[in-house]
Amino acid sequence: xxxxxxxxxxxxxxxxxxxxxxxxxxxxxxxxxxxxxxxxxxxxxxxxxxxxxxxxxxxxxxxxxxxxxxxxxxxxxxxxxxxxxxxxxxxxxxxxxxxxxxxxxxxxxxxxxxxxxxxxxxxxxxxxxxxxxxxxxxx
Amino acid sequence: xxxxxxxxxxxxxxxxxxxxxxxxxxxxxxxxxxxxxxxxxxxxxxxxxxxxxxxxxxxxxxxxxxxxxxxxxxxxxxxxxxxxxxxxxxxxxxxxxxxxxxxxxxxxxxxxxxxxxxxxxxxxxxxxxxx
Numbered sequence: 001x002x003x004x005x006x007x008x009x010x011x012x013x014x015x016x017x018x019x020x021x022x023x024x025x026x027x028x029x030x031x032x033x034x035x036x037x038x039x040x041x042x043x044x045x046x047x048x049x050x051x052x053x054x055x056x057x058x059x060x061x062x063x064x065x066x067x068x069x070x071x072x073x074x075x076x077x078x079x080x081x082x083x084x085x086x087x088x089x090x091x092x093x094x095x096x097x098x099x100x101x102x103x104x105x106x107x108x109x110x111x112x113x114x115x116x117x118x119x120x121x122x123x124x125x126x127x128x129x130x131x132x133x134x135x136x137x138x139x
Numbered sequence: 140x141x142x143x144x145x146x147x148x149x150x151x152x153x154x155x156x157x158x159x160x161x162x163x164x165x166x167x168x169x170x171x172x173x174x175x176x177x178x179x180x181x182x183x184x185x186x187x188x189x190x191x192x193x194x195x196x197x198x199x200x201x202x203x204x205x206x207x208x209x210x211x212x213x214x215x216x217x218x219x220x221x222x223x224x225x226x227x228x229x230x231x232x233x234x235x236x237x238x239x240x241x242x243x244x245x246x247x248x249x250x251x252x253x254x255x256x257x258x259x260x261x262x263x264x265x266x267x268x269x270x
Binding site for chain 1: 154160163164166167168169172174184185192193194195197198199201202204205206210213214215216217218219220221
């Protein structure tokens with residue numbers, strides 16, 4: 001386990017740097033599997049994505065291998081979704097994510113590394129459909 | 140316009156997550172972090188056993204809000220903060236309350252409780268009623 005400052009600095013150097021763009025189609029089968037997995041039988045989800053579906057379409061967090069040198073496990077701190085347009089079957093959505101903040105804190109069972117990221121989701125017409133802000137915690 | 144008042148509780152939603160559902164969710168989301176289905180791995184990182192995905196709890200709370208809202212409006216923002224872990228085979232109770240009404244804009248406080256009534260997930264949603 002490494003909790004040295006250089007790991008934190010390495011992760012901090014990613015602040016503001018865009019992650020790779022990911023484009024994925026919104027498929028009926030995927031939407032159905034997702035709705036079944038969350039146990040939400042609302043017939044609306046046979047056409048439209050439920051509130052948290054976008055995280056399944058493209059990764060909610062950026063793959064920060066560097067951060068895995070800190071502590072031993074990940075925790076999800078929180079998520080905030082902002083919705084602009086509906087996401088429908090047949091849409092092609094592109095996710096563009098970036099790290100917006102990195103900080104460390106002393107916790108009750110050792111130190112914690114917080115990584116705040118933001119992902120914008122844009123559809124095939126170039127309309128921003130949603131923005132997700134999340135905090136991933138390494139401990 | 141529907142009758143929405145500050146302080147009003149919205150109908151609760153009780154979920155009964157199982158390890159099977161966690162595996163199903165891992166597949167549907169594409170999140171294969173082992174703490175959600177591998178007991179030995181979960182224990183090796185200090186957890187009591189496999190735990191629910193935060194985003195699965197978020198999805199439960201999302202359902203709470205969209206079930207209540209129906210086709211009477213649009214969800215504008217939805218946020219959750221994870222305060223504690225939850226394990227499968229324990230009921231998860233989702234609740235919410237109207238905290239603000241400003242014309243067509245309605246703000247709700249939402250939360251998920253474990254069996255002991257502890258709020259392990261807290262959050263907020265804003266909706267716009269009408270078109």
